[in-house]
Amino acid sequence: MTPVTLQILIVLAVYTIGVMVLGFLSYRKEATITDFLMANREFKYFVLFSAVFGANISAVTLVGVPGLSYHIGWVTWAYFCTTWAWLTPLFYYTIGSRAYPLSKKFDIVTISELLGKRWADRKIQIISAIFLLFYLIPYMMVGIIGGGKTFVGLTHGFIPYWTGCLLVTVIVCIYVLIGGMRGAAWVNTFQTAVFLIGSLAIFLVIVNSLGGFGNATSSIVDKYPELLNRSKMPWQRFFSYGIVCALAVPVFPNVFSRLLTGKSPKELKKIVMIYPFAGIILFIFMAYSGMWGHIHFSGLKGAESDAILGMILAKYAPAWMAGVLGAAIFAALMSTLDSQLLAIGQILMKDFILPRRKDNAAKKSDTKWSRLVVLLFALLAFFLALVKPAGIIKIVEWGFGGFASMFFPVIAALYWKRCGKGAVLASILVSQFLNIALPLGLIPAAQLGGFLPAFWSIVGGGIILVIGALITPAPDKQKTDDFFASFAGK
Amino acid sequence: MNKNTLLTIVYVVAVVLLFLRVDFWWWGTKIHPILAGWITLPMLYQLGIWAAGTALVYIVCLVVWKDEPQQGGK
Numbered sequence: 243m244t245p246v247t248l249q250i251l252i253v254l255a256v257y258t259i260g261v262m263v264l265g266f267l268s269y270r271k272e273a274t275i276t277d278f279l280m281a282n283r284e285f286k287y288f289v290l291f292s293a294v295f296g297a298n299i300s301a302v303t304l305v306g307v308p309g310l311s312y313h314i315g316w317v318t319w320a321y322f323c324t325t326w327a328w329l330t331p332l333f334y335y336t337i338g339s340r341a342y343p344l345s346k347k348f349d350i351v352t353i354s355e356l357l358g359k360r361w362a363d364r365k366i367q368i369i370s371a372i373f374l375l376f377y378l379i380p381y382m383m384v385g386i387i388g389g390g391k392t393f394v395g396l397t398h399g400f401i402p403y404w405t406g407c408l409l410v411t412v413i414v415c416i417y418v419l420i421g422g423m424r425g426a427a428w429v430n431t432f433q434t435a436v437f438l439i440g441s442l443a444i445f446l447v448i449v450n451s452l453g454g455f456g457n458a459t460s461s462i463v464d465k466y467p468e469l470l471n472r473s474k475m476p477w478q479r480f481f482s483y484g485i486v487c488a489l490a491v492p493v494f495p496n497v498f499s500r501l502l503t504g505k506s507p508k509e510l511k512k513i514v515m516i517y518p519f520a521g522i523i524l525f526i527f528m529a530y531s532g533m534w535g536h537i538h539f540s541g542l543k544g545a546e547s548d549a550i551l552g553m554i555l556a557k558y559a560p561a562w563m564a565g566v567l568g569a570a571i572f573a574a575l576m577s578t579l580d581s582q583l584l585a586i587g588q589i590l591m592k593d594f595i596l597p598r599r600k601d602n603a604a605k606k607s608d609t610k611w612s613r614l615v616v617l618l619f620a621l622l623a624f625f626l627a628l629v630k631p632a633g634i635i636k637i638v639e640w641g642f643g644g645f646a647s648m649f650f651p652v653i654a655a656l657y658w659k660r661c662g663k664g665a666v667l668a669s670i671l672v673s674q675f676l677n678i679a680l681p682l683g684l685i686p687a688a689q690l691g692g693f694l695p696a697f698w699s700i701v702g703g704g705i706i707l708v709i710g711a712l713i714t715p716a717p718d719k720q721k722t723d724d725f726f727a728s729f730a731g732k
Numbered sequence: 733m734n735k736n737t738l739l740t741i742v743y744v745v746a747v748v749l750l751f752l753r754v755d756f757w758w759w760g761t762k763i764h765p766i767l768a769g770w771i772t773l774p775m776l777y778q779l780g781i782w783a784a785g786t787a788l789v790y791i792v793c794l795v796v797w798k799d800e801p802q803q804g805g806k
Binding site: 316319320323324325327328329331332335339454455456457458459460463467470471472473477480481484485506507508511514515517518519522 | 742746749750751753754756758759760761762763764765768769770772774775778781782785786788789790792793796797799
C-alpha cells in the first residue's frame with residue numbers, strides 16, 4: 243500500500259466513524275415499528291429534504307453519470323435534469339399532497355399499501371409489493387457496485403472490488419440496523435451536505451487539472467467532438483428516458499415513504515421548492531467531470547468508465563482531498579442504499595406481516611424481525627453485485643422502468659374515482675410483463691423505434707388502465723367516497 | 733383564475749416541455765462553445781427547459797398548493 247492510498251483510507255475511515263456515531267446517537271432502545279420505519283413522522287424540512295434527496299441521489303449520480311458522460315458527453319445532465327429535476331418535484335406535489343393525509347388517516351407507509359387500501363383489495367397490494375421488492379434488489383446492487391468500483395479507483399486496486407462492495411454493505415447495515423429511519427435521516431443530512439459540497443470540489447479539481455473551463459472544452463472540441471454534438475445519444479432514448487426517470491422517482495418505495503415522514507405537508511412543500519436547484523447543480527458538476535475526464539483517461543471501455551471520478555481524484559487531487567471527495571461519493575450511494583433497506587423492511591412488515599394478523603397490530607418483536615430481513619436483503623444484493631451483470635446506467639434504465647410503470651396506478655388511486663380494481667391490476671400486470679419481456683427480445687429492439695423498452699411498458703400500462711377503467715364497473719361508491727374524503731377539497 | 737384550471741395548464745405545459753426538450757435539429761451537428769469558452773447553444777436551450785419546468789414547480793407551490801388544514805388526520 244502506498245502512502246497516498248493510506249491517507250485516502252484514513253480519511254474514508256474518519257468519514258465512516260462519523261456516520262456510525264450518528265447512527266448510534268439516534269438509537270432508541272424501545273423503538274416501536276413505526277418509530278423504526280418512519281421515525282414517527284417528525285421531520286422538519288431540512289432533515290426531510292436530506293432524507294428524500296439522499297434517497298433519490300445514488301451511485302447513479304456520482305458514479306453512473308460521470309461514467310455515462312465519459313462516453314456520450316455533456317448531454318448526460320440534460321438526459322436526467324431537463325425532466326427529473328423539475329417534473330419529479332412537481333409529482334411530489336401531485337402524489338404527496340394527497341398521500342400525506344391518507345398516510346396519517348390509514349397509517350399508510352408503502353405504495354402497495356396505498357393501492358390495496360384504495361380498492362380494499364389484498365391481491366393488488368401483494369402483487370404490487372412483489373414487483374416493488376423485485377426492482378429494489380437491482381437498484382440496491384447499483385449502490386454496492388458503485389461503492390466497489392470507487393474503492394478500486396481511489397486505491398488503484400489495493401482494495402479489490404469485492405472488498406469495496408462488502409465494506410459499503412456492512413457500513414450501511416450497521417447504521418440502518420441501529421438507528422432505523424431516524425438514524426438513516428440524520429446520517430443522510432450529513433451525507434447530503436458531504437456530497438453536494440464534495441461534488442463542487444470534484445468539479446473544481448478536474449477543471450483545475452485541465453487548465454480551466456475553456457481549455458478543457460477546446461480539448462474536447464479538437465479530440466472528441468462527439469461528446470459535444472450528442473451523436474452518441476439517440477434522441478429517442480433521450481426523450482423516453484426523460485419520461486421514465488421523472489415518473490419513476492416519486493414511486494420509488496424508498497422515496498415515497500420518506501415523502502410521508504414530514505411533520506406536515508408544509509415541510510413537503512418547502513423541499514419541493516429546493517429540489518430543482520439541488521438536482522441540476524449536482525448533475526451538471528458530475529456530467530462535465532465525466533466528460534472532461536475523457537481527456538485524462540482515454541480508452542476506457544463500457545462500464546470501466548464508472549470508475550472515472552475515483553481515477554481522476556487519485557491522480558490529480560491531494561491524497562487527503564481525494565479521500566474527502568471519495569467520501570462524498572460514498573455518502574451519495576450509502577444514503578440511497580439505507581433508504582432502500584428500510585423500504586424493504588416497510589414493505590415486508592406493512593404489506594405481508596401486519597395484514598395477516600387479526601388486529602393488524604404491531605408487536606415489540608417486529609422491530610427485531612425487520613432488522614433481520616433488512617440484513618438478509620443486503621446480503622442478497624451484495625452477492626448479486628459481485629456478478630456485475632451490467633453497467634450502472636443499464637441496470638437503472640431497466641429498474642426505473644419497473645417503478646415508473648406503477649406511476650399511473652398510483653395517480654388513479656389518488657385522483658380517479660371511476661377507476662376499478664380490475665383495471666389497475668391489469669395495468670400493473672401488463673406493464674410489468676412488458677418491462678421484463680421487451681428487454682429479453684419479445685419484440686425485436688429495432689421495432690421499438692429507438693425508444694427504451696421501459697417507455698413502452700409505461701405507455702402499455704397507461705392504455706390498459708384507461709380502457710379498463712372505462713369498460714369495467716365503477717368501484718363501490720360509498721367506499722370510494724370515504725377514501726376521497728381524506729383530501730381537503732376532495 | 734380557478735386553481736384547478738391553473739393546475740391543468742401547468743400539467744399541459746409540462747407535457748409540452750417534454751417534447752420541446754428534444755432539440756433534434758441540433759442533434760449530431762458540429763457544436764462550438766459560445767459563452768465562457770465552454771457553454772454551447774444546445775446547453776443553454778436545455779437549461780431554458782429546466783428553468784421553464786422549475787417555474788411550473790414554483791407556480792404550483794406558491795399559488796396552487798395552499799396550507800389548508802387536512803381532513804381526516806389523526
